[in-house]
Amino acid sequence: MRRAANKESSKTDLEELQARLSAYMDQKGLRSTAQRRLVTEIFFGTEGHLSIEELLEVVRQQDPKVGYATVYRTLKLLTDSGLAQERHFGDGVSRYEVAHLDEHHDHLICLRCGRIEEFENDDVEEMQDRIAKAHGFVLERHRHELYGVCRACHDAEA
Amino acid sequence: MRRAANKESSKTDLEELQARLSAYMDQKGLRSTAQRRLVTEIFFGTEGHLSIEELLEVVRQQDPKVGYATVYRTLKLLTDSGLAQERHFGDGVSRYEVAHLDEHHDHLICLRCGRIEEFENDDVEEMQDRIAKAHGFVLERHRHELYGVCRACHDAEA
DNA sequence: ATAATTGCAAAGGATTTGCACGAGT
DNA sequence: ACTCGTGCAAATCCTTTGCAATTAT
Numbered sequence: 300m301r302r303a304a305n306k307e308s309s310k311t312d313l314e315e316l317q318a319r320l321s322a323y324m325d326q327k328g329l330r331s332t333a334q335r336r337l338v339t340e341i342f343f344g345t346e347g348h349l350s351i352e353e354l355l356e357v358v359r360q361q362d363p364k365v366g367y368a369t370v371y372r373t374l375k376l377l378t379d380s381g382l383a384q385e386r387h388f389g390d391g392v393s394r395y396e397v398a399h400l401d402e403h404h405d406h407l408i409c410l411r412c413g414r415i416e417e418f419e420n421d422d423v424e425e426m427q428d429r430i431a432k433a434h435g436f437v438l439e440r441h442r443h444e445l446y447g448v449c450r451a452c453h454d455a456e457a
Numbered sequence: 458m459r460r461a462a463n464k465e466s467s468k469t470d471l472e473e474l475q476a477r478l479s480a481y482m483d484q485k486g487l488r489s490t491a492q493r494r495l496v497t498e499i500f501f502g503t504e505g506h507l508s509i510e511e512l513l514e515v516v517r518q519q520d521p522k523v524g525y526a527t528v529y530r531t532l533k534l535l536t537d538s539g540l541a542q543e544r545h546f547g548d549g550v551s552r553y554e555v556a557h558l559d560e561h562h563d564h565l566i567c568l569r570c571g572r573i574e575e576f577e578n579d580d581v582e583e584m585q586d587r588i589a590k591a592h593g594f595v596l597e598r599h600r601h602e603l604y605g606v607c608r609a610c611h612d613a614e615a
Numbered sequence: 616a617t618a619a620t621t622g623c624a625a626a627g628g629a630t631t632t633g634c635a636c637g638a639g640t
Numbered sequence: 641a642c643t644c645g646t647g648c649a650a651a652t653c654c655t656t657t658g659c660a661a662t663t664a665t
Contacts, residue, residue, distance in 0.1 A: 330663080330665070332619090332621080333663095334621070352654095366623065367622090368624095368656080369621060371655065372656095387545030389543055407594055420588060426578060427581075430565070430581075434576065436567065436608070437606045438604070438605040440604050442600065442601070443600070443601050444601075446596070446600070447594040447597045448594060450594070453595055486643090487644080488643085490639070490644090490646080491638090492645080509630085522647080524646065529630065529631075549629065
């Protein structure tokens with residue numbers, strides 16, 4: 300369902316992400332380890348909102364010895380460096396998504412199954428700017444979430 | 458920081474909230490207990506985002522014997538009935554806010570001073586419906602928050 | 616060599632739950 | 641009476657942390 304959006308830009312984005320991470324780590328004197336490379340590579344290459352557990356599962360397909368503390372620590376590093384964003388959707392887990400380098404997107408959340416879809420709407424963005432301006436605010440960011448029942452759950456209920 | 462926006466409607470809102478809760482509880486066969494009345498009364502009368510602990514503290518000023526499980530359970534009830542909304546701000550705690558009866562208003566939040574203003578925009582609402590529909594979702598509610606710097610803070614920085 | 620990183624397991628916090636007692640209908 | 645709700649403590653779940661061993665620089 301999601302994916303999409305980026306075509307050729309994908310590779311460039313990945314490189315950009317890794318370059319930023321590299322710069323951040325250099326600046327902080329952090330080391331590049333096999334585990335970090337594996338975790339970040341998988342994370343950067345995945346769309347959507349990953350929980351630590353989901354990410355760890357994929358990571359362990361490549362290296363079963365990776366501990367979950369490492370994934371937590373790596374995601375913290377990514378969050379601190381601005382390359383990942385932490386989100387909470389109301390089930391007790393933290394989910395992370397790759398910080399999109401520019402584009403803005405928002406979320407549709409199914410109240411029944413928890414499925415999360417993304418949407419993007421320039422008209423809404425534009426209106427947000429207008430609203431902020433009308434209130435004298437300089438907009439920095441926003442959060443826009445729509446909660447409802449997805450088609451599958453809706454059908455299942457019928 | 459910010460207060461209000463509601464004029465005489467305050468009292469009416471409280472009554473409306475309690476009426477809805479009452480209806481919900483009747484319909485579910487739930488009982489009105491002293492603890493529930495105390496918790497909901499305090500919760501409904503408080504602005505902002507309360508953690509369970511903060512709420513419990515106030516509750517215990519009235520009745521020190523109330524256990525925190527009761528507050529958790531009562532807030533769950535309020536959330537289920539749509540009268541409270543749960544929020545997460547990234548420190549491990551859940552916070553709750555009284556659900557605005559008027560579904561058509563959202564928030565502008567100043568990142569410097571915390572001032573909160575409300576806005577309402579029918580065009581955005583309409584677009585939300587359209588977006589949800591395009592994704593096959595039946596919309597139940599939404600959250601739309603704009604974060605930025607308000608005029609006063611902006612001026613102060615200049 | 617030196618300091619950062621890992622993996623494990625233990626510790627921490629927040630939230631939930633089982634159960635016996637108490638209270639609302 | 642019959643359930644539902646409460647309070648307590650124990651249990652759970654997610655996340656963080658201490659530490660000895662390992663690894664990058």
